[in-house]
Amino acid sequence: MSAGDRGRPKKNGRARRWGVVVAALVVVADQAVKWWVLVGIMAPPRTIPVTPFFNLVLTWNRGISFGLLNSQQAWNAWLLPVIAVVIVVVLAFWLSRAESRPLALAFGMVIGGAIGNVVDRLRFDGAVMDFLDLHLFGYHWPAFNVADAAISLGAVALVLQSLFGRAKTH
Numbered sequence: 001m002s003a004g005d006r007g008r009p010k011k012n013g014r015a016r017r018w019g020v021v022v023a024a025l026v027v028v029a030d031q032a033v034k035w036w037v038l039v040g041i042m043a044p045p046r047t048i049p050v051t052p053f054f055n056l057v058l059t060w061n062r063g064i065s066f067g068l069l070n071s072q073q074a075w076n077a078w079l080l081p082v083i084a085v086v087i088v089v090v091l092a093f094w095l096s097r098a099e100s101r102p103l104a105l106a107f108g109m110v111i112g113g114a115i116g117n118v119v120d121r122l123r124f125d126g127a128v129m130d131f132l133d134l135h136l137f138g139y140h141w142p143a144f145n146v147a148d149a150a151i152s153l154g155a156v157a158l159v160l161q162s163l164f165g166r167a168k169t170h
Contacts, residue, residue: 019095019104019111026112030146031119037131053136059143060127081121088114103161109154116147 037056041048045058064080088111095107120128130143 015098015101015104016095017104018101019098019108022105022108023112023115026109026147026150027116027119030113030116030150033146034116034120034129034131038129042131047133053134055133055135056131057133057143059130060124061130061143062127078126080126081118084114084118084121088118100161100165102157103165106154106157106161109150109157111154113147113149113151113154116145116150120147 038058041056042058048056050056091107091111091114095104095111098104098107117128128145128147130145130148132145132149133143134141
């Protein structure tokens with residue numbers, strides 16, 4: 001660090017803060033919507049057609065993305081949250097190094113979604129609550145939730161940023 005750099009705030013500190021704010025907002029939105037759906041809409045659990053291609057349903061995913069490894073195995077209840085927390089720690093490290101707001105926002109979305117699903121696993125005996133059901137021509141996309149949507153959008157944004165983001169010049 002040169003003498004001229006001392007005392008000046010880091011340029012990317014603001015971007016990181018945006019990432020943390022987005023992560024927190026995703027967790028709060030995810031848990032609030034899940035609570036509303038569970039307590040206010042899905043009591044009793046049922047399928048609610050919203051449009052010809054979209055239903056509200058109540059499912060419990062004990063596996064990973066798209067229902068993979070969805071089983072009643074005892075190890076799912078503790079191993080999957082541990083893996084998710086490790087991933088969050090790695091992503092938080094990358095967020096701490098993010099130099100642009102779009103990159104920080106993308107990391108924040110993935111981190112917030114992962115934390116939201118870990119909260120579910122802790123609350124619901126290793127399961128994640130899913131309730132959004134998209135379908136077309138008899139094919140149903142695996143049910144998902146707000147956290148899953150944030151993770152997916154954040155991951156797409158990370159890929160786009162890596163492919164098309166401006167290269168850092170010194």
